[in-house]
Amino acid sequence: MDDRIIDPSALNREPHVEPADAEESKEVKAQEALLHDVDPSLASADEVAEALNVDTHTGLSSEEAKRRLEKFGANELASAPPVPKWKKFLQQFQDPLVYLLLAATAISLVAWIIEKVNAAPGAEGGEALPFDAIVIVLILIVNAVLGYVQEAKADEAVNALSEMTAPTSNVLRNGRVERIATTDIVPGDVLVLGEGDTVPADGRLFAAASLRIAEASLTGESVPVGKKPETLEKAKALGDRSNMVFNGTSVTQGTGRAIVTGTGMNTQVGKIADLLQSTEDDTTPLQKEMNHVSKILGIAVCIIAVVVLVALAVLEGFHSVHDVIDSLLLAVSLAVAAVPEGLATILTVVLALGVQRMAAHHAIVKKLHSVETLGSASVICSDKTGTLTRNEMTVERVVVPSGEVELTGTGYAPEGDMVSLNGDAVPENIAQEVYATLGAGTLANDGELREGPKPGTWEIVGDPTEVSLVVAARKTHADKRFHHFTRVAEIPFTSERKRMSVITKNDTDSGKLTVFAKGAPDVLLSYCDRIFVNGAVRKLTEGDRQDILKKVEELSREAYRTLGEAYRPLETASLSEVPGIRTNAAGDVSDISEQADVIEHQLVWTGMVGIIDPPRVEVRDAVAEAHRAGVRTVMITGDHPLTAARIASDLGIIEQGGKALTGDELDSMDEKQLDKATSEVSVYARVAPEHKLKIVESLQRQGNIAAMTGDGVNDAPAVKAADIGVAMGITGTEVTKQSAKMILADDNFSTIVAAVREGRGIFDNIRKFLRYLLSSNVGEVFTVFLGVVLAGFLGIKNPDSVGVTVPLLATQLLWINLLTDAAPALAMGVDPTTEDVMNRKPRKLTDRVIDGAMWGDIVYIGLIMAIVTLIGMDMHLSGGVFTDRSVDALGHDAQMVEARTMGFTILVFAQLFNAIASRSHLQSAFKGLFSNKWLWGAIALSIVLQLLVIYVPWLNTAFGTTPLPPMAWLECIGLAAIVLVASEIRKIFLRMRATH
Template structure:
């Protein structure tokens, strides 16, 4: 293929010759003509294919598709340009707390300037540099860097998930149907459309079989539109272009192929897209609650600050500008102490990391906040095929009018033999009937079996049940016997029809047409009036019908899924000449699927196959684990009730004598009866997709949090309505995947239970670091508040001085938050799950993340933390409740520096001990003490950084610290340990009360 994509003359009715360079120069104009100016619905499909230089039988080559992708760009709508990195960094400063800290910086700077100006000539004039202001600015910058890095990590995780959940589409390339990312589709690609697919680009239909497409998203038409490839005679509105398919619409029925004429912004959707519109990510429920908590803390701190300032003004008065500045710095210190600056970023990172872990285990959660809901699931409604079972459908039994045979071999490898149930050779008449049955199943089939890249491996394309029929035909060589039949028309399978029919041309019999059909035996049997037995066709009697139905019931009890096969010779080589077929004025058939009543009448019964899909061995354990966690498992299937009950009992969903409820029985119930039934019954059989929605809504009315799996397009309403919609990653349609909150990459029920377990673990970890962060920050607030209120008693205030003396500096509080908030909290966010995570009942969505018990922990630990900090400071100050032997020789200013260093260090260590205590509300911190290596690494890092602040001279000046003697370290660690000890004592009492 040369570099020209479009022949300029291809769209014209005139033939002319022009030089090669002239053709090359007009290439872009020709592309624009077809892709923008010319309405493809008015152009013959073959001419469109010629213009786009593609063979509809083979599609584009991989190399040509790559070239076109480079030329036309990805198949996606334009979006707002990405936010530059420097803007993202500056956004870290767009926070009310940061504004408050900047105000504190300004106040500190003003105080330093006033001190320098008012200094007497020749005097030192206080600090050489405004260290407070410098340190606050530096810490703000470090905080911004950490926040930026955390958000970048979360964004990277979300982008990775987006790649995993990127929509895919079937296209014909190099003569093979391949599933590729929708963004890689280019003009000229041949789309292969099936029920449940989302149309990925605008295209001109080449072929259609009962194709109906929902175009409400584009045209507003609520009823799906029938599509056919015939060229339109006049231009029509979008909704009436029956030979076109449009990006973003969805296939509700049938199959079709279309040649792509527009991608990305060149589609109809692209033309009407608002390129400037941008939407902000909705805050998760956790983030909303955290914002609420931060506001409560902020309001509380403001009230405390106002009360303290008023008390100081009344009791002591403000005698100078310095007193006012010191009071304002006190208010700022309280605010800094109250609010954990990195909470939102830590929360996002922990959720993103958790969701990434789920994705590694085949559970792709599309929205971070869905993790919350996962941990609350109380009912899991699951399909049977592929989710509870292996989805390795295997034809094991074939029942024909003359007898029954078994087919050996399992899985999709076409290796096996036809044998009698008693082990004897299969008689010729039975063998012929078996071949006729499998031949019908092979032709009425959209499945495909391909040999994999490695020898002995097989690749399944399409529905596994259909592929099992292909495998059975290959095992018995029925595929060779029926290879001269070529399919010319199709009436596709739908969940309502429960059958599929094709019309095939017999190349060895003057092109005569034959109908081949397969479907649910009880349904297909109602369209049969004859039977093929002993090499001849005779009338189907009522006795025959009863025998066939009895066999269906027997096989169903043995857990086989049954499919009936039938056929009918049409004795004509023209579709239009089939007796009863309706044609239009030009002799064409409008839509073959609309005439199923004619085509599927008077069928001849061949026989039926028994298909087994063995339960997954790991599912029984998963069901048991779900039951232990208070989660009920409900199986919903279109299979026979006896088959459903047998599989469900094998998996432990119901007892051995349990029964299944059918769709017909559901239809006969009113709402109260339905609610009573769904509260008791856990297996539903022979249900249509609309019954799934009924079941979900009924369970939700009873207060359940429902997870619902689905794969087909008609499952989408139930999946969307469920609290946790789960789409199948392998067999699921794009419409269902878009409606779901979670995608199972392996279509395995065990993955759902594993995701629930992971969701509970993530939620537990979020509560752990919230307990830790909030109790630590409340401890800082109490330290500042009580340190100011009781400054005289504790020896913090110099009796000879006036104004406010704060126990800890604002820079020290900022350092504590920087040091102990980020690393330990993140480490707690990846804490290993506790053993009892699936031994608890599901959490209700109405339960608060921070409940009364947690607030009790927070306040209790905060008080203990403040108490040990202030006691440690008092021990190094004269005139307090305690007097240390080392303070008598020092002046008050030196004592205060040492006391602040003690309080500063005690508070850091107290929060590190609190990190160990906060891992559980009830369980001792010494259980699994070393199970989280990341937490110990964070603690070690914090200790090392604290040593730098205490022993590096320039950091002493910046943070108002002084080196501590060895004995002081024993005091710091001993007092800080009281936080862990007090927590353990409280947990003992709580455990005792819980047992009672």
């Protein structure tokens, strides 16, 4: 044995022997020796506890745990170093569309240099500075800053959600079981492990009951490994260290307690942590489509630019350097017009804000892209207990062989009385049978009830159904009649077995062993051959069985969940002496959980309890809303079929008198029959977790987008396989939470429906701002394209000049895209959910975000924008169609500056009117016109910015603008409003077509 583990003097516990810092240093060294240099599996649990200075009965104190956390650090794997802020800022420029703008900047700069070089001697040679290039670069920098800030905020939102979903673990501290953040676990902590838990750190077991742990993630062993606390005689491979538990593995069965010997990077998984750091974020379907749209726009504008330039070269030819410069500036303008700057940033921010809103309503979405799937859900498969019901399990009825009693009081407060159904006093023989039944239920139990921090409040630990038995036993004081029984072994409850048994020793009867069991009455009854009645045990007759099963059906019809209780005296003080028990070569009893056939037979039936868990009041409305939205609700429960059907009909999931399909019936079906059944049946009872997976896969084969709720460890495969895996935040196991895409903080079904509604609203808002941004950019492209092609017709081109004249400058277009587009787009991302969002069928994941109808909107509005912009310019130019204005003393160039300012302003206001119109594809913009205060704030901000660029002198120079007279503003607003009018006319025709 390694003395570094077992030598208690190494810890130097006595404070008077050494100064405090020296004592602390030695203790840390001793603990670090255990953590790094030795194998705890070769030491006894007592020796490990002594070396780590912990009492396994009380655990560490809060103060000691805090001190160790400071010494050893958080229990987490070292992550990849954070990306430096400067690098994140530069990443804002890593976009094909930004590259296009940078190319446009270079072209603009080259054009300015060529113009300066080719200027006639003594002439000014055009602009003193390359204003176009400077402004484009400045605006790109501003855009990068805005993008960086917004993405930082989105990251903060996602990190906040991560903290909400951070794993927690049960540890023994201050003499009581506490649930703490896994990152706060320290060496020496006592882990309290149960089925469904993820092991949060490496540890040495000192107690285990039928404990089995899945270690495939670490050792590759596909079958869960049985664990025992016995000390190993020699060093073994990782997968054979049966007295150790390891970080990241999961408990599939049983319970156990272990002393933490390694945390964070000092765990076995920490040694391979580098392999876990190479993961990259997946590109979501929505992001892929946005990238596709950006590429299409970039390619389209390049093609348009080439076509225009070739056409100009053929029709007019390039006669001078100025012609080349003008053509290059045209390419710059087209590039700037096509690029929706900030699109990716706005998309991320809108998703993050939506996910934050969901979290505020108890739906914690772990990944932003899950929002896309949520809005498409067509089936929600839900557990009954705690999700459709209140999860305030209360034992109301106790049925024993001699009669039946009722327990008063509700909830978890152990306050109430035992009364007969007719109001008379409970006879002594019935009372004795009730005590036996509740005593068996509270012993075969892992639940715990304890008083809360405030007097009169109660907290539960464990399964609510088990805690309800503890509460019932306390109400009748049955627990005090059985306090002398001490648990020595356990055969845990599993979904397949539907029962649980414990082996106890009777401290008042020479330590003799007794088995206590509880489970589904119809299942447990099959293992009973005797019955406790009138204070004596007799043979269980067939008539007794039929009476019990008949009572089960009666209680189930009244929506009671039933649990049967039984016991069996083993008549020995040693498990090894029980007839049929298997032992190993050393004479020790083999894993008792594998010997249920020996223990769980010849049981004595004592009675059963009826537990009520009333439906949540709000769930019926949520189910109705889901049905209205084309989302089917499916109930899956382990309860009796009659109970399931009663609750389902009460909630509106099925019609009154509807039937439930059982797990046995599902097993008897082939794939074709199963698909037919799942397409019709909405209630499943007496099902095991593997049936959940079958149901999900069947629904998915039919083209459904399925959400599946789960809490137990065996639910994890179904939750992971579902399109939207939903874990219970209160009762859910860590394994299930890790498999899920969403966690319900309140375990409430109505929260799922609210999340679907929110998901649809978020997706609607994404489509709104995409419609707005893309139609605005298409409008700019049409303005530039048509303005060049029709330049002579509209009076844009000076008849006395040659070459190309662009209707709007690149800097003006960039100003529109960055400042007057971004704010309204963001505001539309938080637009209130429309009334009809849950009145339409679910969207298919294969449906395009930007479909044909939306492209029709985009092109139609873009064309209207271009037309009204060019009309406004034409009205301020000589030689135009609408106004043949005479060339004044300032000449055509001065007119062009004013006309450009008009076109620039009209386009800005046209896009603001478009923001109002784009909130719905069909609904009138005037319906709920002022419901989004953020949008009106963004419009006001855009107007102020436009006024600045027109009336601030140095901005006039930078953006080629000039102050406008008051009458010009009426023209601008009047022409821009045509966009809203045109949109309303189109919506009227679309609504008329939709109704026919």
